[in-house]
Amino acid sequence: MARVAVEKSLSQIRKMLGDNGYEVVDLGNWQQVVDAIVITGQDQSVLGDPNMTVTGASIINAEGMTADEVFHAVHERLSPIDHH
Numbered sequence: 001m002a003r004v005a006v007e008k009s010l011s012q013i014r015k016m017l018g019d020n021g022y023e024v025v026d027l028g029n030w031q032q033v034v035d036a037i038v039i040t041g042q043d044q045s046v047l048g049d050p051n052m053t054v055t056g057a058s059i060i061n062a063e064g065m066t067a068d069e070v071f072h073a074v075h076e077r078l079s080p081i082d083h084h
Contacts, residue, residue, distance in 0.1 A: 001023050003023040003034045006026075006038045008026060010040065035057060035058070035078055036060060037058070037060065038070060039061055040062055060074060
């Protein structure tokens with residue numbers, strides 16, 4: 001199961017991802033490896049933490065996107081199927 005870190009303020013997106021089989025963790029819980037990170041753009045400074053390492057995680061900026069658009073972006077990036 002793919003693990004996605006999501007900002008706490010994005011409750012609708014958190015619910016949609018969880019309801020569709022993704023494991024959702026709080027953004028900033030860096031003890032866990034995540035496959036994708038969903039941010040609003042307001043908290044991009046979180047990703048600038050020099051003590052944090054993001055390796056291989058897709059970062060999705062949800063600013064200006066609907067919950068459906070964010071879900072599709074996460075699903076597309078984490079799906080093993082080529083979507084081109």
